[in-house]
Amino acid sequence: MNARTGQVSDIGEETTSDLYGRLVRLARAVFAVPGAALTVRGERQPVTLVASGVGRESAASTEPVWRYALGTGGVVVIPDLGASEMFGPGMFPLVTPAGVTPVRFYAGVPVHSSSGETVGVLAVFDHAPRTLDSVQRQILADLGAVLDRELSASGELAMAGEVQQLLLPREPPDLPGLEVAGRVLQARDAGGDFFDWSTVQGPHGTRLDVVLGDVMGKGMAASLVASEMRAVLRTHARYVGVLEAVRRTAETTAADLARLGRFVTLWSASIEPTGRIEYVDAGHGLAVVASPRGPRSLTQDQLPLGMPVASTWAAAHDWAAAHDVLEADELLVVVSDGVFDVFGSIGQAYDAVQELLAPGLTCAGAVDAIIAHASGAGTSDDVAAVVVRRTPSDAVRRTPSGAERRTPSDAVRRTPSGAERRTRTD
Amino acid sequence: MEFQELDRDGHVVLAPHGRLNLVSAPPLRARIGDLIADGRTRIVVDLGAVESVDSSGLGALIGCLKAAREHGGDLRIAAAGEQVRAVLRLTNLDRILAPYDSAEEAGREW
Structure with a gap:
């Protein structure tokens, strides 16, 4: 309930996705790279939740590296993908679509759910070979740790919200x-x-x-x-x-x-x-x-x-x-x-x-x-x-209701929001 | 939140400004708690410089009202904007937290 002031508390309103976005943008700025992305496991394929700069296409073209980074315990730095033993010619060469500049440099840190499972990778990309010094590696690890905390907190909150929705008729x-x-x-x-x-x-x-x-x-x-x-x-x-x-x-x-x-x-x-x-x-x-x-x-x-x-x-x-x-x-x-x-x-x-x-x-x-x-x-x-x-008792209309209706009716006079929980990351 | 505090004869006037919300309400509540513990149980909260009050702010005012009354005093609010008055009317809370037009009027009988 709010006090009908039209002004609602301006704190604590930042959404989870906003925070992820800020961390990804921060990673890109800190390392001065053209792209950064947070890519998580999807049901069938990886899903890039948020990206900055060329992060989205870079993440798409480096999926094998993402799989590799997911399986490691910590920060992964590949100074030059073109020259790497694992992803270079003859191994798992990365396929870059036409019109997309190939990624040469990749650095990533796995992020974890509250149960400790690796769920994704925060990665930064560059079109030129480069490397990270020990301070920069630590910064990347720290950003991963922040995401770990956030993922586990938001996961629990989302679960509480789901339980709450299920308690409604x-x-x-x-x-x-x-x-x-x-x-x-x-x-x-x-x-x-x-x-x-x-x-x-x-x-x-x-x-x-x-x-x-x-x-x-x-x-x-x-x-x-x-x-x-x-x-x-x-x-x-x-x-x-x-x-x-x-x-x-x-x-x-x-x-x-x-x-x-x-x-x-x-x-x-x-x-x-x-x-x-x-x-x-x-x-x-x-x-x-x-x-x-x-x-x-x-x-x-x-x-x-x-x-x-x-x-x-x-x-x-x-x-x-x-x-x-x-x-x-x-x-x-x-x-x-x-x-x-x-x-x-x-x-x-x-x-x-x-x-x-x-x-x-x-x-x-x-x-x-x-x-x-x-x-x-x-x-x-x-x-x-x-x-x-x-209703006329001989023609009762059975009306589903509850949480998941998204179709606006004719009486909607403004844009419907679409999402059931407005600030939730989908 | 910054708030002015005026020690009137027999009561204390607190005048917060800005927004009275989740962040700013607790310090106000703590200060009023201290005043009540010191035996200053007659409190006027002057809302004249408050832009907005959210439900946390309203809850803090109600909580302070309760504390003041339990210690034999009272809490009154003054110069509340129309929107604060509207929510008090709608929830019938104006029955127990009657808004006064000004801090002077709220403290007149004290």
Whole structure:
């Protein structure tokens, strides 16, 4: 969650690929060579992740040297490939495509994953024979060590992000009469926005429980808290109504949130196929029903979870639920503030929500349009959206949703981002 | 982050400037923690020179508010920009962290 300032923290935002790129450029500058590249193992063939100068074509034409460097334990320096015993004439001569100046000098350092496996080589290339002195060899080894550290850190973070995506609901609930879709796009590998849904047997038949939450802060730390919130809420929501579930979740997590100094906004609801909605808004404030009769917001004046409730605290509150009815021609839209941030005003946001009533737009299509709009507008915050509508119960549209939808719908007004995690190296 | 500190009669006014975020919030939080430990539990944070507050900054303010109240004092914010006010309204946090128009007004009753 960000404080809707339009300005987000300008630190720690550098992406992994940016860092790789900088290290490769640095290597090229330090050794004053025309090319440098980071080339890693691919499924079938080597993949040059980042290149500087003539690095890409140089890496392509020296693939046998890359294989050799991969198998060595340390810095490899070949002063003149043309004269080398291994890659020169009669051995494994390098084939250089027409129009590409042949590489004569090659120096590389293997880089490793967190498990110690050699995954690639950082290499520098020159068109003329040369060599490296001992200081330069050490510098190349040091650059390799920096990449090793970065690869292992980003690998773990990406894995955490993948786990987090897998914890989101993937299949639409099997509940005739209601259609739901949701998606989270994390600003980093992992983040604090989450949503969840499940079907529950209630006193009025089967209902759909839906929640969208936003943990203060970003990245890995926020994602850990998000996982806890989701788990606790899901556990309670199975057995009690939405109001009691939020109350119990607030109590259960209060000590953790206080100790961590974090708070969490939640919008949680039970929705029946008849359209009846019971909801609890814990400081989230971003739930709107788009309606041909004009939009209405489903918000309350309750505080986020994790707000310290000391004995001197006047705001100690008893949770309350509110009610609404979703008509057959309406659309319930819940978003995180990363989405809201890209609109200049609440009025603009409402206008955009109303556009989601476009005929033929599915819930998944609406979610895609929201995410694409927010990411296209350049938000650097996490963005999340859940959309619910009623369907004729004899023609329930099964809508896949979750993490991997990339096709923008007609309602997208700006360039979709394409990638599910915007800063992730692909 | 640089912040000015004014020792008023009965309360302390802290005036950070620039961005209140992941980097700049911890020093402010630490300073307010020290003040509270010294028994200076009435704090005004003047946001007049703050360009932006992100969620980490907001979290720091809430954390300081909690610490101040636990020690019998309070924390008030002053001169917050429209965007900070908007997020406080949206999250209903303005119920517990009411923005004052100016540092003078925030400290008036103290």
